Amino acid sequence: MSAPTGITWATLAKDIRLEWRSKDAINSMLFFALLVVVVFSFSFDPNAEESRHIAGGLVWVAFLFAAVVALNQTWARELRNQVLDAYRVSPAPANALFLAKALGNFLFVAVLEALMTPLFIIFYKLRALGPAWQLIAIAVLGTWALVVNGTFFAAMSLRTRSREIMLPLLLFPISLPALLSMVEATTNILTGENSAKFWIVLLATYDVVFTTGCLALFETVLHAE
């Protein structure tokens, strides 16, 4: 039998290959992300000093919106021709599929963030007064926090009517502590007024707790028909 990690990589490679060929998600997503940045920049036009205090919130809320659109695409590919059933009848472990999807979404959202961040920096004239390297830790932990639960809830909303609306309804309330951590940590670093340590630790805890939760319950949700 193939090891679960082998199946995870095979599934991830397959998803990247499919995305590369169809470019369904990436094009619309890039444009959507650009729109979000522009709309936000129109709506809030502060000077450099004020923007330090609100940019953390703006950036993460923008990423959250972009991520939701990306997450809704995750399982859409598996619904066409009901390919998901081919996975479900196979002896491959459910968690291998979950990890592949979560990693794929992580990559995808990370690319979006990497493209949106320079725009935010330019539009808001941002410059960190605190230790900027910690922003990378926040970005990685924060993105994983959104994506791990997002992948799980997107799978859950497959079993509901109007599934695209269901995802944010399920994801946002649960994600509030993570979102608060990301926003506060980012703001602390941008303003340099407080340490971001507590928030980074909390974010890491959130990631560990919910990654465990997802892996414990994904099989149940995948086969809930």
Next chain:
Amino acid sequence: MKKAFPILGLLTAGLLTYALYQALVVAPTEQTMGDVQRIFYYHVPSAWTAFLLFSINFLASVWYLLRRNPVADMVAVTTAEVGVAFCTVVLVTGPLWARPVWGIWWTWDLRLTSTLVLWLIYVSYLVLRRFSSSGQTPVLAAALAVFGALDVPLVYFSIWFFRTQHPQPVIGGGGSIDPRMLHVLLINWLAFLCFAFLVCWSRYRLEALWREVEEVQALEALAETGSDRR
């Protein structure tokens, strides 16, 4: 069992009346806040009851995931719905009290915010139950309930730390509560618990009846299509 219901109903009505009398007449008037403070006898018991119901919902959900027992699922629906109702009372009575006392309707205080987040989580739970299209709604709902429960301590800590960083209006309380007030508070909580139990009981019976009706209708629909032999 069926006879116990009206008896308990009468008992609860009596207890609620007595508790209301205690809260409005017997309890001493608070020195600085005045009579507004009396809403506290509804606010706090509602909150405690809601938290208790949410805890039962979590236990029932875990029980369902482990055993797939339909009773556990019915308990979970019931407690979530009634819990959301009590939690709504908390969120409405809180600002009603805050406005005259603090001068503001709302503040991002630890208890207020975590209660609001809790309310949001359980509302999303009820939305999921309503929108689920598969026959496996209980499984999905139970999984979400577990996620919600995992989230509660994280919500609490994040808001606790958020508060220590941001100055907040000073909130009354602090110091000990008058023993007469505590007495009235506990009587009210008892009355609210009885009331919550009564509501849960009838909601549970309703759920059981619904499921029975659904089953019968499913069988009848089959019998009909079976007889016309397309």
Next chain:
Amino acid sequence: MNDPTTARSPADPIIRIDNLTKQFGRFAALRGVTATFAPARLYAILGDNGAGKTTLLRTIAGLATPTRGSVAILGQAISRDIRREFGYMAHPSLLYDEMSGMENLGYFARLYGVRDSARCAQVISVVGLDPAWQRPVGQYSQGMRQRMSLARALLHDPKILLLDEPFSNVDVRSAGEMVKLLVRMRDAGKTLLVVTHQASLLGGAADEFVWMQNGQITNRTADRSFMGIA
């Protein structure tokens, strides 16, 4: 790893269904189906649209959870080991439209732990397609896609094949070839459950005909006189 097929006498049924009911809300797709299927035989499952054929197959394959009742394959409930023992072909292709046949099968081979890379090409040849085709499956004709879908179900050389409408939209000549292939597999000791509404295609091939109506098995017969074939 223990082989679930050991310690079973050849006469034991390979699939045993006991009082199987599947409800989707108020609609019961299966109503108390009890049946056994013997090894190395080809069963044609016939019936109108909505008779429950597809749901029966999906429940056997472990895709749908029974509301009541049970399914045992090789004497066991569904598990990861049991999933290795059957191949499932659904009405939709269960293939990725953007990938070629070899790429599709290469991915599914990983899921079944099939290491032999020649196996994919071999199974594509068996269903009468060319493994060298680079065209994505989405550009195949319906008949070719059905055959590629069959190849996917055969990939790990399972003992049992659950096929849902394998001949739909397939031209008569290709369908005839597919039937020959299915018969060869039956003769090689595999058990086949073929859901179809084109009974005539399997007329000469099936060992037994299973009729379904309104979520129940209404008739089972090995007698093919019902379609006027000697």
